[in-house]
Amino acid sequence: xxxxxxxxxxxxxxxxxxxxxxxxxxxxxxxxxxxxxxxxxxxxxxxxxxxxxxxxxxxxxxxxxxxxxxxxxxxxxxxxxxxxxxxxxxxxxxxxxxxxxxxxxxxxxxxxxxxxxxxxxxxxxxxxxxxxxxxxxxxxxxxxxxxxxxxxxxxxxxxxxxxxxxxxxxx
Numbered sequence: 816x817x818x819x820x821x822x823x824x825x826x827x828x829x830x831x832x833x834x835x836x837x838x839x840x841x842x843x844x845x846x847x848x849x850x851x852x853x854x855x856x857x858x859x860x861x862x863x864x865x866x867x868x869x870x871x872x873x874x875x876x877x878x879x880x881x882x883x884x885x886x887x888x889x890x891x892x893x894x895x896x897x898x899x900x901x902x903x904x905x906x907x908x909x910x911x912x913x914x915x916x917x918x919x920x921x922x923x924x925x926x927x928x929x930x931x932x933x934x935x936x937x938x939x940x941x942x943x944x945x946x947x948x949x950x951x952x953x954x955x956x957x958x959x960x961x962x963x964x965x966x967x968x969x970x971x972x973x974x975x976x977x978x979x980x981x982x983x984x985x986x
Contacts, residue, residue, distance in 0.1 A: 890983055896932070901925050950974050 838846070904925060908918035953974055957967040 893929075897925060897929055900928055946974065946978065949977050953977070 901921060904919060904921045908921055911918045950970065953968065953970050956973075957970065961967055
């Protein structure tokens with residue numbers, strides 16, 4: 816038996832003193848946030864490798880796809896261009912026919928588009944103001960090249976080259 820004055824569980828008084836704390840709801844929310852934020856931060860730091868694996872797996876592509884460098888575009892021949900235009904127009908005619916509309920005449924439309932394309936292609940060299948502006952740019956470029964100690968370019972050949980490059984931008 817316990818001596819008199821000693822506390823026991825049977826007497827209804829706890830063996831060690833317990834602090835009674837009263838918290839308002841605002842204090843409880845702040846306490847939870849103060850505990851959850853550091854725990855969330857620590858778990859986020861530990862998940863770096865797991866985040867890199869998202870989207871990976873046996874059915875996915877494991878390597879990164881190369882990005883286009885915007886290299887030189889090969890010049891499209893007139894026959895290839897006509898074949899592509901014809902393919903688009905045939906698809907359009909097929910869709911129009913499926914909707915019950917009158918389909919376009921593919922041959923006439925290809926002829927019209929190819930003639931319009933030839934007219935716009937040859938118009939750059941016919942535009943005197945554009946040729947003059949390109950010539951001024953080539954002259955300025957030559958002056959810059961000479962200041963750098965490089966050989967100057969043939970002005971007329973460079974003007975024709977740049978106009979041809981501008982013409983091929985639309986293709």
